[in-house]
Amino acid sequence: MSEYFAMFKMKLIAGMQYRAAAWAGLATNFVWGFATIMIFQAFYRSSSAAPPMEWSQLVAYNWLRQAFIYIWAMWGQDEELLAGIRDGHVAYELCRPYDMYSFWYARLCAMRVSGTALRFLPVITIALILPGAYRLTPPASVGALAMFLLSLTLALALVVAISMFIYILTFVTLTPQGASLIMYASSEFLGGMLIPIPLMPEWLQTITAFFPFRYLGDLPFRLYSGNISGVDAVFQIMIQLAWIVGLILLGRVAFRHVTRRVVVQGG
Amino acid sequence: MIYFKYFKMVLGTFSQYRLNMALVIAGQFFYTLFAFFSMYLLFDRFGTLDGWTFGEVALCFAVINTAFAITECFARGFDMFSGLVKRGAFDRIMLRPRGTILQVLGDSIEITRIGRLLVTVFILVFAVNQMQLEWDAMQVVTLILMLTSGVFIFTGVFILGASVCFWTVEGLEFINIFTDGGRQFAAYPLTIYNKWIVRFFTFIIPYGCVNYLPLLYVTGRTDNPLYALTTLLFVPFVAICLLVWRFGVRRYLSTGN
Numbered sequence: 001m002s003e004y005f006a007m008f009k010m011k012l013i014a015g016m017q018y019r020a021a022a023w024a025g026l027a028t029n030f031v032w033g034f035a036t037i038m039i040f041q042a043f044y045r046s047s048s049a050a051p052p053m054e055w056s057q058l059v060a061y062n063w064l065r066q067a068f069i070y071i072w073a074m075w076g077q078d079e080e081l082l083a084g085i086r087d088g089h090v091a092y093e094l095c096r097p098y099d100m101y102s103f104w105y106a107r108l109c110a111m112r113v114s115g116t117a118l119r120f121l122p123v124i125t126i127a128l129i130l131p132g133a134y135r136l137t138p139p140a141s142v143g144a145l146a147m148f149l150l151s152l153t154l155a156l157a158l159v160v161a162i163s164m165f166i167y168i169l170t171f172v173t174l175t176p177q178g179a180s181l182i183m184y185a186s187s188e189f190l191g192g193m194l195i196p197i198p199l200m201p202e203w204l205q206t207i208t209a210f211f212p213f214r215y216l217g218d219l220p221f222r223l224y225s226g227n228i229s230g231v232d233a234v235f236q237i238m239i240q241l242a243w244i245v246g247l248i249l250l251g252r253v254a255f256r257h258v259t260r261r262v263v264v265q266g267g
Numbered sequence: 268m269i270y271f272k273y274f275k276m277v278l279g280t281f282s283q284y285r286l287n288m289a290l291v292i293a294g295q296f297f298y299t300l301f302a303f304f305s306m307y308l309l310f311d312r313f314g315t316l317d318g319w320t321f322g323e324v325a326l327c328f329a330v331i332n333t334a335f336a337i338t339e340c341f342a343r344g345f346d347m348f349s350g351l352v353k354r355g356a357f358d359r360i361m362l363r364p365r366g367t368i369l370q371v372l373g374d375s376i377e378i379t380r381i382g383r384l385l386v387t388v389f390i391l392v393f394a395v396n397q398m399q400l401e402w403d404a405m406q407v408v409t410l411i412l413m414l415t416s417g418v419f420i421f422t423g424v425f426i427l428g429a430s431v432c433f434w435t436v437e438g439l440e441f442i443n444i445f446t447d448g449g450r451q452f453a454a455y456p457l458t459i460y461n462k463w464i465v466r467f468f469t470f471i472i473p474y475g476c477v478n479y480l481p482l483l484y485v486t487g488r489t490d491n492p493l494y495a496l497t498t499l500l501f502v503p504f505v506a507i508c509l510l511v512w513r514f515g516v517r518r519y520l521s522t523g524n
Contacts, residue, residue, distance in 0.1 A: 024440045031444045035452055035460075042459035047313040178290020182297055189301040195308055204308070 003098055008106040015114025022118035029066040029123055036062050037134055053198045056137045057225040061196050063136045064221040067123035070115035071155050072217030074187045077166055077180070078111060085170045088264040101255045104167065108160045140226025147233050148224040154240050155216050161247040162187075162212060168251065171258035186211075192218040198227065212247065215240040269365065273373030288379060295382030299336075303328060303390055306454075317459050322397030323486055328454040329391035330410075330478045334417025335450045336383035342422045344374035346446075348429035352436055358521050367516055368509075371429070400487065405495065409481050412498040417477040419501040421446065423508035424472060430508075433515035449474045456482065476500045 040058055044051060053061075070076065081104065084090045094100060127136035139145035166183070170176040188194055191213030197205055208214050219236055222228045228236060306328060310321040339346070348371065351357045360370045400406070428442035453474040457465045469475035476497040484494040 021440065027441050028444055028448070031448050032451070035448070038460045038464075039455055042317050042455075043309050043313040046315050046317055051312070173287070175284055175287035178287045178292075178294055181291055181294025185294055185297040185301055189305065194301060194305040199312055200308060201311065 004102050004106040007103055008110045011107050011110035012114050015111055016118065019118060022115075025119065026122055029069070029119070030126070033062055033066045033123075033127070034134070041133060051199065053196055053227060054225075055133065057222070057227045058196065059134065060136055060225040061221045061227075063123060063127040064224060065193060065217060067120040067127070068116060068152065068217065068220075070112045070119065071152060071159060071220075072191060072193060074159070074163065074180075074184045076111075076115070077163060078108060081107070081167060082170055082176070085167065086174050090262065091264045094259060094262060100259065101164070101252050105160055105164065108163055109156060112156060112159065137225070139224050140229070144223055144226050144229065147229075147237070148220050151215075151220040151223050151237055151240060154237065154244060155220055158212060158240065158244050158247070159216050161244055161251060164251045164255065165247075168254045168258050171262065187213040187216070190214065191216050196222075198222075212243040215243055270369060270373055274376060277376040277378060291379040292382035295379055296386055299332060299383045299386040302454075303386065316455070319456050319459075320398075322394050323482065324455060325390055325394035325397065326485075327456055327478045327482060329387050329394050330413050330482075331417060331450055331453045331474070333384065333387040333391060334414055334477060335421055335446075336380045336387055337414075337418050338421035338425065340377050340380040340384070342372060342425045343377040344371040345422070345425035345429040347375055349432045349437055352432045355521055357519065361516075361519070368426075368512070398486065400485075405492065406485050409485050409495040409498065412495070413477055413481050413485075416498040416501040417474075419505050420473060420477060421449075423501070423505040424449070426508045426512050430511045430515040433519050445472055453478055473497075473500045473504055 037059060040062075044055060044058075065072070081090075084093065093103075096103070124136065127134075128138070130136070139148060166176055166180050169179055173179070190208045190211045192200070192208065197208055197214055197218050200208070215236075219228065219240060223233055223236075303325075306324065307321065310316065310324070315321075316324060344351075351360070351371070351374065360367055360374075363370065395402075395410075424442075424445050428439070428446070431439055431442070449468065449472060452460065452464065452468060457468060457475050457479040465475065469480070480494050480497040483489045484492065
């Protein structure tokens with residue numbers, strides 16, 4: 001276990017070095033955050049019917065989406081690893097006496113944890129003190145906060161489990177850009193990161209339930225604001241857990257299969 | 268023409284990776300389609316947006332996104348300019364007896380953006396149909412000017428972003444706010460935003476002149492042709508961008524290599 005943890009720690013420390021980039025990214029987070037809120041605000045004031053998501057819940061959803069971009073966003077994969085599979089560098093990796101799946105899994109986790117650690121605190125802090133309609137309200141209750149944190153941790157495990165399939169695919173095709181781009185686009189839409197799932201029509205909500213993407217951002221963010229609570233919350237977290245276990249098992253089998261015979265592309 | 272030769276070279280490289288290229292084009296296609304579909308879903312739920320109809324906002328979305336797709340296809344070289352500076356490849360460009368702008372444009376041509384273009388042109392046609400206007404010549408000209416001005420303004424912003432690299436070497440991520448962000452903001456009529464955003468995108472980086480202001484004329488909300496003429500503001504804007512570029516080129520110091 002210790003070697004996987006060592007990998008995690010090493011990548012975590014390396015990732016934490018990019019502070020300047022994180023601060024620059026923060027400006028982007030806020031511009032996007034404000035733009036999204038203003039668009040929804042215009043829609044909300046155009047209709048008299050009560051929307052299925054309260055304004056405060058929508059605002060919370062929006063800021064958490066910006067703060068935890070490294071948790072829900074499928075893009076931002078480890079380019080070094082992907083390039084390694086293409087140029088043959090991966091041969092060194094495969095020679096190591098470790099379980100490669102776990103090793104890479106730890107590595108990807110660290111990258112996302114460091115990205116999140118650098119970004120979430122300033123976004124949340126500023127969003128909590130914004131004026132009026134833009135302000136992020138505190139969690140619905142202590143229970144909601146606990147559920148949110150649990151589900152967010154599980155989302156990290158899930159996003160990495162899904163990401164592993166991009167690396168597995170790269171072993172097969174060597175040029176994964178196209179396929180991953182389609183996956184990124186679908187994950188954002190089906191995960192409710194373009195418009196929140198409660199605002200989608202019934203039939204589309206049903207479709208999103210067949211994919212793991214809504215358990216990356218949608219679930220934790222709605223747990224935070226109390227949009228999902230009680231028995232339903234526990235039930236949803238169980239589904240999230242089931243996706244993680246299922247995808248890791250499937251990923252391990254696929255990973256073993258593609259690494260059994262690797263054609264090394266040059267040296 | 269030399270640019271055409273660049274173009275043919277790029278096409279040649281793409282035919283080497285056909286499947287992947289087709290999938291990248293499909294990916295671009297879905298990105299834009301999902302963005303538009305999300306907008307549709309919001310209209311489906313809320314009905315209208317501050318008095319704007321779905322057709323009008325769709326036109327807004329289509330114009331800015333078509334312009335952005337075309338720009339990204341041809342002016343990608345400026346978007347990736349920090350790479351050229353870091354590798355020292357700009358030295359080579361300066362040595363050649365051709366303009367720097369042309370060579371940077373030719374450095375990278377992103378054909379895959381055709382995937383976005385397919386969707387946006389489809390939406391453009393759809394939006395024009397949806398609005399059921401009696402189109403007169405002036406309105407058609409305005410629409411064409413909107414697209415032209417959009418391409419030039421985005422190119423101008425890309426050039427500004429690239430010029431920054433003459434000073435910083437490293438590209439600055441926040442330039443995205445003005446390119447990608449501008450596209451995001453201007454996909455909706457600017458009136459729905461706060462005053463300071465409207466002002467910024469009208470007087471500093473004039474995206475408002477690409478779609479919002481001329482749209483008032485095209486949709487018949489105003490008869491004043493001055494609104495259609497705002498599209499021409501791209502000329503001084505691009506002129507300023509080119510001046511900054513020239514100033515930057517003059518003080519360029521090689522990074523070695």
